[in-house]
Amino acid sequence: MTLLCITIFSCQSGTDPAVYPIQKQSISDKAMVVTAHPLATQAGLEVFKKGGNAIDAAVAVKFALAVVYPRAGNIGGGGFLIYRGKDGDIAALDFREKAPLAAHRDMYLDSLGNVVDGLSKDGHLSVGVPGVVDGMVKAHQKYGKLPFADLVAPAYKMAKEGILITQGEAEHYNKFQEDFQTLNTQKNVFTNETGFKKGDPLIQNDLAEVLERIMKEGKAGFYEGKTADLIIQEMKRNNGIITHKDLKQYDAVWRKPFQEPYREYEIISMPPPSSGGIALCQIMNTVEAFSISDMEFQSKEHVHLVTEAERRVYADRATHLGDSDFWTVPRKQLLDEAYLAQRMENFDPNKATPSDSIQAGNIAPPESEETTHFSIVDPEGNAVSVTTTINSNYGSKVVVGDAGFFLNNEMDDFSAKPGVPNQFGLVGNEANAIEPEKRMLSSMTPTIITKNDELFMVLGTPGGSTIITSVFQTFCNVAEFGMGLKDAVHRKRFHSQWLPDKIFIEEGSLTENVIKELEGMGHVVEVRKPIGRVDAIMVLPDGRLEGVADNRGEDHAEGL
Ligand code: DON
Numbered sequence: 001m002t003l004l005c006i007t008i009f010s011c012q013s014g015t016d017p018a019v020y021p022i023q024k025q026s027i028s029d030k031a032m033v034v035t036a037h038p039l040a041t042q043a044g045l046e047v048f049k050k051g052g053n054a055i056d057a058a059v060a061v062k063f064a065l066a067v068v069y070p071r072a073g074n075i076g077g078g079g080f081l082i083y084r085g086k087d088g089d090i091a092a093l094d095f096r097e098k099a100p101l102a103a104h105r106d107m108y109l110d111s112l113g114n115v116v117d118g119l120s121k122d123g124h125l126s127v128g129v130p131g132v133v134d135g136m137v138k139a140h141q142k143y144g145k146l147p148f149a150d151l152v153a154p155a156y157k158m159a160k161e162g163i164l165i166t167q168g169e170a171e172h173y174n175k176f177q178e179d180f181q182t183l184n185t186q187k188n189v190f191t192n193e194t195g196f197k198k199g200d201p202l203i204q205n206d207l208a209e210v211l212e213r214i215m216k217e218g219k220a221g222f223y224e225g226k227t228a229d230l231i232i233q234e235m236k237r238n239n240g241i242i243t244h245k246d247l248k249q250y251d252a253v254w255r256k257p258f259q260e261p262y263r264e265y266e267i268i269s270m271p272p273p274s275s276g277g278i279a280l281c282q283i284m285n286t287v288e289a290f291s292i293s294d295m296e297f298q299s300k301e302h303v304h305l306v307t308e309a310e311r312r313v314y315a316d317r318a319t320h321l322g323d324s325d326f327w328t329v330p331r332k333q334l335l336d337e338a339y340l341a342q343r344m345e346n347f348d349p350n351k352a353t354p355s356d357s358i359q360a361g362n363i364a365p366p367e368s369e370e371t372t373h374f375s376i377v378d379p380e381g382n383a384v385s386v387t388t389t390i391n392s393n394y395g396s397k398v399v400v401g402d403a404g405f406f407l408n409n410e411m412d413d414f415s416a417k418p419g420v421p422n423q424f425g426l427v428g429n430e431a432n433a434i435e436p437e438k439r440m441l442s443s444m445t446p447t448i449i450t451k452n453d454e455l456f457m458v459l460g461t462p463g464g465s466t467i468i469t470s471v472f473q474t475f476c477n478v479a480e481f482g483m484g485l486k487d488a489v490h491r492k493r494f495h496s497q498w499l500p501d502k503i504f505i506e507e508g509s510l511t512e513n514v515i516k517e518l519e520g521m522g523h524v525v526e527v528r529k530p531i532g533r534v535d536a537i538m539v540l541p542d543g544r545l546e547g548v549a550d551n552r553g554e555d556h557a558e559g560l
Helices: 038-049 055-069 130-144 148-161 167-175 177-183 205-217 225-239 244-248 274-286 301-320 339-343 466-479 485-490 512-520
Strands: 026-027 032-035 078-084 091-096 251-254 258-262 265-271 371-377 383-389 447-451 454-459 503-506 525-529 534-541 545-549 557-559
Touching: 026 032, 026 383, 032 038, 032 055, 032 534, 032 545, 038 055, 038 148, 038 557, 055 078, 055 177, 055 274, 055 371, 055 383, 078 130, 078 265, 078 447, 091 130, 091 148, 091 383, 130 148, 130 251, 148 205, 148 371, 167 177, 225 244, 258 274, 265 274, 274 339, 274 447, 274 466, 301 466, 371 454, 371 534, 383 454, 447 466, 454 466, 454 557, 466 485, 485 545, 503 545, 512 525
Parallel strands: 026 557, 503 525
Antiparallel strands: 026 545, 032 371, 032 557, 078 091, 078 383, 091 251, 258 265, 265 447, 371 383, 447 454, 454 534, 534 545, 545 557
16 A cells, blocks of 8 residues: 655655654644554544544553554553543543562572563563453543443454554564564464565454454443453463452552642653653652753753753662552652752752762663554543553563463563662662552653643653653653744653763754763763654644654554
């Protein structure tokens, strides 16, 4: 299938047209959907045409992503949803995976107490109890307008009739073929000995059957009956520990949204088990005290200040943050102005502070990072910000036999052993130790921001540990550096997280000169692959909506 690239559409690589046209920026006065895949964006817009609201659209988008974006947008994972109604009512839904009942603190250690490489990351033992389906059911029960089955139907149709594989997806499938083969014993549609190429059709009959059961039975279509049996059969093939009981008692929970003022703005984001809301506001409040808006964008002063703030905030994250159902999170203290000021007392504007209080070795930048975020505003002005994940690319790489979806490897987000970094280089401690039914600490930061009590921005991103700093930079670029949304999302980013003691930068972000200056101050600067994939919506001064899809992926923004 060849589609022409119309001027406003950008193609993925040079003159080679994208399988589905991709639009990076859209302005509309009615409604907006920005997601990781053009077909998922379309699924959301179709809902509006049928009179559905933002939550209806979120449900349709989520299930569509499970079909068109299996590497991240999957029903085998979990996530968070932030909602703000047109009248200002807010809600936060936690459908994060949970540790299975048989999980225990030392389950990834060998007899000498060392972490067994890869055990929390690949294969059946790395899987947390999935939360996506119950999350969508609960969101819909509370706010949905259209029948649930109608919202799953477009995904079902795409799974059954097939979609075309994009360039990005083909590359990813091919990259992980060996893992798919090693970690699976059952036939699945993601394995292809001759390799996938752009434009190949992908028909997912097994997944279609699962979606059909979800359409007919709702939550029970996944957590009970045939789908549950297939998940448990898959678990038994290779030492997985999830049981029928784990599935049956999975429950997504509504939590009090994290809410914190910042100048004339209000940040509405995810509370624990996400570290996102707290850490984001810790960084913002720390840098605000140093008049960041007076600094030159990505100058050594700017990068140094933000790095020093992030260093301290990620150190707090490692010690103080975990699932608040199991651990007392000192939220108030962490955001206390005097506390944040005291944390910066040893800040030297000319010198890096070494992150040497933990003996974790320097680890390589993350090998793989896949999660997905989407932002939605409906014609009435209701807003939804959703980030979901199966953790790594294709999660545990395990496809449920005869059910056709990947299971997450979210157990790696726990701290397998105090001070030992996970795949994102994040270290943790007691607060995030493994316990049965506990939710692993997350960095996902789906966020809605108001300005003078009116909706202002809806944003979020994948990117593991870089999620928090990418959300921070996007908002900061607008609020402090006066950028428009497109620049704010597309400008190159940098990231630091206490350990490893480095500033990671995207190629082309900092100038050679600034890099030299930072190195002269004692920082280690390292170029890495793209940071984040922000999909955002902003309300323009005239009330219209601007949607921007990150140019780091095949993401697509479109309004009504
Ligand atoms: O919840 C978390 O923080 C991680 N599981 C997110 C992983 C992620 O963003 C990978 N993606 N790009």
